[in-house]
Structure formats: C-alpha cells, structure tokens
Amino acid sequence: MAYDTIIRGGTLLDGTGGPGVTGDIAIQGDRIAAVGDLEAATAAREIDAARSVVTPGLIDAHTHADKTMMLYPGAENYRAQGITTVVGGNCGSSPAPLTDYYLQGYWEWNWWHDINPRAYYDEVVADLPPVIDAMKRHEGLDLDWRTFGEFFARLAEREPGVNLVPLVGHNAVRGAVMGRDYRRAADAEEIERMRTLVRDAMQDGVVGISNGLDYAPGGYADRREMVALVKEAANHDGIFTSHWRRTGLRYGMGNPVLIKGLREALEIAREAGAPLLQISHVLNGYSIFPESPDELLREAARLTLNLLDEAIEDGLNLYWDVIPNTNGGTLSGRYLAAGLAPWLKMSGSLEQLARNLAAPDYRKDVRDYLEAGKWYPLNPLANPGWAAGLVVASHPDESLIDRSVADIAAARGTDSLGTLFDLIAEYPESLGYPAPGSETAHRVFFEHPRTMVALDTFSVDDTYEVYRPPYLRPHPNTYGGMVRYFERFGRPLLGMEEAVRRVTGLPAEVFGLRDRGILREGKRADIAVWNPDNYRDRSSYTEPRRYAEGVEYLFVNGTLTLSEGRLLPETGGRILTR
Ligand SMILES: [Zn+2]
Known part of the structure; x- marks a missing residue:
C-alpha cells in the first residue's frame, strides 16, 4: 500500500490518555489511513519520528481567533505551538451576526477612536458604515458579511491555517439588535429578534452560544433574556459557553462578584436546559485580601471546584477551561x-x-x-x-x-x-508588565480531569501591535501559552498522556468534534510531531511576538503546514460547523 505520508517510529500519544506506544501513522488525503506497524507500506513522504511524540493536533478550547482570522488567516501563532483547532466566538464576542451595528472586539484599537472617541471606557457598539470604511482603510479588509453563513464563506476563501469551531456571541447578538441603546433590559420584541439571530446562527452551523457578562452590552441583560437565548441554542443542540460574571460590569463597578458569577452560569444553563455548559477561564471563586497565603488559595480553589462537582453530580453536563497563566490573556500594555x-x-x-x-x-x-x-x-x-x-x-x-x-x-x-x-x-x-501571580490555584484546577486549556488570545502573525496609545501588544499566551501549559502544569502534574488528552481528546468530545482529537484510523489527519523536551516558549513581556519552537511537523486535515520546525505557506484549516 502506498500512502501520501507515513510518520514512522514515533511515540504515539493518541489523545485518549492511554499509555504511549511506539508506532507508525499513515495519512491519505485528509484522513488517518492506518495506525500501527506499517513497515511493509510505502509513502510519497516519509517522516522519521523516532525521537518525537506524535499527538493529535492540539485544540485550544477558548479563543478570540475568529475576530482576527480574516486579517491573519495563517494563524502562525497557533500552528507554531502545535495547535490545529481553535474554538472561537467566546466571551459573548463573535464576528457575526452584523446588522446596522458592529461590536468592538479585542483588536480594533488602532482606529476605533477615530470613529468612536471616548475618554475613559470605549463605546463598544458602533454604526456599521464607518467601521466598514475604517476596516478597509486601515486593514484592507472588506467587511462584507452579515450572517454566519456569509462569514464562513468569506473565511474559507482566506484559507485559514487552523480549524475554527464557531460560537455565536450573546454580546454580538445584543449589539446587533439594540445598537447603542443597550444600557437597559431588552423588551420582549427585542429578545424575540435576538432569538431569531441565534436561531439563524445555529442553522448556519455554530456549535452554541457564548456570553460575557462582564462586558457591554451583555452585562445589561436580565436573566429572562439570557435564558431565552441559551434555550434557543439548546433547541438546536447548541452548547453554552460562559464567561461568568467575575468582576461585575467593568464600568464604574463595585465589588467583585466571583463565586456568585459561577452560580449564575450554572443556573442559566439549568434553566435553559443547555445540553452542555463550558465555563470559560475558571479561576478562584473567592478573593483573599490583602495577602493570599498558599493554604488559603488552595482551599479557595477546592471550594470553587466543589461547586462545579456538585453541579455535575446534580446532572449538569459541565466542563471548563483554565488559562495556563496567572496574569490573563488577550492584550497587555507595553x-x-x-x-x-x-x-x-x-x-x-x-x-x-x-x-x-x-x-x-x-x-x-x-x-x-x-x-x-x-x-x-x-x-x-x-x-x-x-x-x-x-x-x-x-x-x-x-x-x-x-x-x-x-x-x-x-x-x-x-x-x-x-x-x-x-x-x-x-x-x-x-516598559512594564503584569506580575506573574501564584500558581497554587491553577495547579488545583489542572488536576481536575474536566479542565481544558484556554489561551484566550487571537490569531496573529509576529508583527501585530497597537501602535497608538495605550500601546498594547499581544499577551505572551498568544505565542507560548500552550508551551507554558505543558511545562508548568501538564507534564509535571498529569504526565504526558493525560496532559495531551486535555488538549485533544477531551475538547474534541466537549465540542462535538467526532472525527478529531484522537489518533485513529478514519479520523481527520490533524497531527503534530514534536519533542516535548525542545518545545519552547520564546515570548516575553517585553517582546511577546516570537513563535514557539519544538513542533517538528504539523498536519491540518492532512496538509503539511509546518515542516522541520518551519512554518509553511500551505494551510489546511476548515470551519467546523455543526
Ligand atoms: Zn472571557
């Protein structure tokens, strides 16, 4: 038998958490054609993986990649870390649907103030026409989609470097219906229009709905609205991912809400009958001031997990992710x-x-x-x-x-x-940077078998920056968060097999990716060949924009997109609609 590719002699960590075995993997077209001893077989391309591990392509369970993939479709920052699939549309923010309004994401800072000047907090909803102009002028991008279906078609034309699992964001839907008049509860007719947008998104293939109750305009929604929209997604088997209310709306807010915000997410999921709740970037549900001794941090993390474990015992289909860093994601001040x-x-x-x-x-x-x-x-x-x-x-x-x-x-x-x-x-x-905090709570969370990994960043190359005040750069997670996960938490706490499962087989199951996340004959050929001992985060706070090292070969749907440690122009990413 002659295959397209055979990867020979690697330690196969198949994504199930089972023990690594030495073996070969054959790729034919976009699928894994055979796994095992393939000594008798030949292939057009042969890769010697004797000193490497072979894993499914890694899956980042929580990103904002979809907000920038039209601009940076190559997703080089992800591919260099061995990531082949990203879940987008989180924290209530998604690139569609668009009506007469546009909801600011995390990256429009270089021109947002030209069209929407504010001294303190940004006005996050803008009229669409000036955004279309600014996007064309500054980014060379035609913002010519409105629905998810149109967005998917446009993104596919850009040939993305990684697979995208799309979610529809509550904030995007709310902005699309209410425009800038969102600092209030929605009326019945507005909720109905939001439901229609959620239904359309589900029918176009998103896997569920996300919310972000610390942000505008979503933070102004009442329970009735939130439940109605999660229920609408649930009617179409859509999951619910929640950026739980951690701080209260960030505009002149008071006390942090924390554990109450986690309870609220659980309640919304239960009331709406969500088939699955994925809680985003879990952290301690309790703050301890002024000092946080380790014992207290550990205890607070356990109490936080108790709440989640109880919900699971009660029958809620519940998972969560953790950012493998103690000082956030997205962008940081230079x-x-x-x-x-x-x-x-x-x-x-x-x-x-x-x-x-x-x-x-x-x-x-x-x-x-x-x-x-x-x-x-x-x-x-x-x-x-x-x-x-x-x-x-x-x-x-x-x-x-x-x-x-x-x-x-x-x-x-x-x-x-x-x-x-x-x-x-x-x-x-x-120059300044955010101080790394204690990793005690992180260790408690990562030891839980339902914890996945979230970098919470977006798709970029190694040039992106906010070059106008307040001068931001991508957070180091953008380029090295997955490395950090393996180094600080995955390998030392869980061992390689389980560490790999948390970023392959587990998220594939949670997000319904039936033909990914596991190395098995017939599955899609998302495969990383890498050496954990050489896997290195080269980013720093003063210069985050350096690609990770140590991934030797990377296949996305059977396309070789990184070879001998170098990113290739070829891409193989797809939009993984439901
Ligand atoms: Zn978030």
Whole structure:
C-alpha cells in the first residue's frame, strides 16, 4: 500500500490518555489511513519520528481567533505551538451576526477612536458604515458579511491555517439588535429578534452560544433574556459557553462578584436546559485580601471546584477551561504608562502624559477618578493589589527593573499611585508588565480531569501591535501559552498522556468534534510531531511576538503546514460547523 505520508517510529500519544506506544501513522488525503506497524507500506513522504511524540493536533478550547482570522488567516501563532483547532466566538464576542451595528472586539484599537472617541471606557457598539470604511482603510479588509453563513464563506476563501469551531456571541447578538441603546433590559420584541439571530446562527452551523457578562452590552441583560437565548441554542443542540460574571460590569463597578458569577452560569444553563455548559477561564471563586497565603488559595480553589462537582453530580453536563497563566490573556500594555490608559490616550503620547503628570492639579484629577473606583484596572476596592501586580521592565535606574510599583513605593516611602505617577514622569518610556501571580490555584484546577486549556488570545502573525496609545501588544499566551501549559502544569502534574488528552481528546468530545482529537484510523489527519523536551516558549513581556519552537511537523486535515520546525505557506484549516 502506498500512502501520501507515513510518520514512522514515533511515540504515539493518541489523545485518549492511554499509555504511549511506539508506532507508525499513515495519512491519505485528509484522513488517518492506518495506525500501527506499517513497515511493509510505502509513502510519497516519509517522516522519521523516532525521537518525537506524535499527538493529535492540539485544540485550544477558548479563543478570540475568529475576530482576527480574516486579517491573519495563517494563524502562525497557533500552528507554531502545535495547535490545529481553535474554538472561537467566546466571551459573548463573535464576528457575526452584523446588522446596522458592529461590536468592538479585542483588536480594533488602532482606529476605533477615530470613529468612536471616548475618554475613559470605549463605546463598544458602533454604526456599521464607518467601521466598514475604517476596516478597509486601515486593514484592507472588506467587511462584507452579515450572517454566519456569509462569514464562513468569506473565511474559507482566506484559507485559514487552523480549524475554527464557531460560537455565536450573546454580546454580538445584543449589539446587533439594540445598537447603542443597550444600557437597559431588552423588551420582549427585542429578545424575540435576538432569538431569531441565534436561531439563524445555529442553522448556519455554530456549535452554541457564548456570553460575557462582564462586558457591554451583555452585562445589561436580565436573566429572562439570557435564558431565552441559551434555550434557543439548546433547541438546536447548541452548547453554552460562559464567561461568568467575575468582576461585575467593568464600568464604574463595585465589588467583585466571583463565586456568585459561577452560580449564575450554572443556573442559566439549568434553566435553559443547555445540553452542555463550558465555563470559560475558571479561576478562584473567592478573593483573599490583602495577602493570599498558599493554604488559603488552595482551599479557595477546592471550594470553587466543589461547586462545579456538585453541579455535575446534580446532572449538569459541565466542563471548563483554565488559562495556563496567572496574569490573563488577550492584550497587555507595553509601557508602565498603560496602567493609566485613559490618560495616556487623552495625552496622545508618553511624553505628553509625563508633562501632564508634572501638574499637581492634573494628578489630583487622575487620583480622584481612580480612588473613586471608576477605572477598572486600578480600582482600589476590586483590585487592591494592582500596585504589586505592575512591574517595571526597563528604566535608566537599573535597580528598579523587575520591581513592582508597590515595592518601589515602599522603598521610597510614597503611596502607590503617587509612585506610578512619579515613575512615568521620570521616564515615560519605561516598559512594564503584569506580575506573574501564584500558581497554587491553577495547579488545583489542572488536576481536575474536566479542565481544558484556554489561551484566550487571537490569531496573529509576529508583527501585530497597537501602535497608538495605550500601546498594547499581544499577551505572551498568544505565542507560548500552550508551551507554558505543558511545562508548568501538564507534564509535571498529569504526565504526558493525560496532559495531551486535555488538549485533544477531551475538547474534541466537549465540542462535538467526532472525527478529531484522537489518533485513529478514519479520523481527520490533524497531527503534530514534536519533542516535548525542545518545545519552547520564546515570548516575553517585553517582546511577546516570537513563535514557539519544538513542533517538528504539523498536519491540518492532512496538509503539511509546518515542516522541520518551519512554518509553511500551505494551510489546511476548515470551519467546523455543526
Ligand atoms: Zn472571557
């Protein structure tokens, strides 16, 4: 028998969690044609995997990749990590449906303020026509889809590098119906229109609905609306993924909600009869201030998991994912001054912000706003540890590097806010990064057999950045989060077999990908050949935009898209509609 490809002699970790076995895999067209001892067979392409593991292509259970795949269809950041499938449309945000309005995602920062200027919090819903213009002008992209069906057709033309599992976002649907008049509960007629959009999306092939109750416009929805829409998805066998309410709506909010937000997600799923609830980026359901000793963090994580385990015992079909990083995903500020993002934006440049901060009355205005808890990232009530979490990455005074604002404040005998102002005024170009936190709770979560992995980032190449204030770059998760998962959690806590299952067989089961996630004859040929000892995250906070290393070969639907460690122009991704 002559195959297209035979991968020979690798340690096969098949995605079920079973023990690795040495063997060969043959690929014919887009499928795995044979697994086992294929010594007698030949192939047009033979790959020696004797020193490598062979796994199903990895699956990222929670991304925003669909928001940027039209611009960065190659998905190089994912492929370099061995990822062949991403779940998109999370946190309530999806690229469709579009009506007369457009919902901002996570990446339009370079031009959003031209069409929708705001001093503090962005207005996230814009009229569609100026967005179409800006998208064309800045990105060269024709925003010419409205429905999911149209979006899928356009994306397929772009030949994506990885497979996309689509979800419809509640926030997108709500924005599409209510426009900018969303700071209220929807009436019956509006809910009906949202239901129609959800039904259309389900019929176009999305696998379910997501919500994001910490964001606008979704955070203004009442329970009736949320249940009605999850129920509509459920009527079409659609699952429910939930960015649970962790902080309360981020606009002048008060206390963090946390465990109540998890309960709310469980209640919505039960009331709506969702066939499956996937809780996004689980973290501790309890905050402990001011210090978080390990014992308490561990106990809080166990209590959080207890709630989820009880729901499972009660019969809820429940899974969740965790970001393998302690300081978030999506985008992060490049400069220390990004901590004062609204004022950096209004100042227009780092230098002007530094000049402004020389004025005591300007400082007082900024301080008053922050101390009133109006700016989410530095809210002293919801985030009293912000100063310990903001670290100086570059400064002419080298003694300050890798020290937090809190630490420098203590040494200088000034308060945290005053110290942040001083540091920016002294050296506006100072780079900053979010301090990594304790991984104790993460370890507890990853030990649970239902925990999957979420990088929570989007599809990009190695050039993307927000080049206007507040100057952001993709979070290092974007390029190395999966490596981090294997290094810090998967391998040491679970062993390779189970670590691989969490990012292959398990998510394939959860998202209904019946012919993926496992190395078996007849399944689609999404296959990674890699060496865990050479698998390396090359990103850092000062320069996140470096592709991971260590994946030797990567097949997406049988197409070789990475060979001998190098990304190829060939792509094989598909849209995995229901
Ligand atoms: Zn989220």
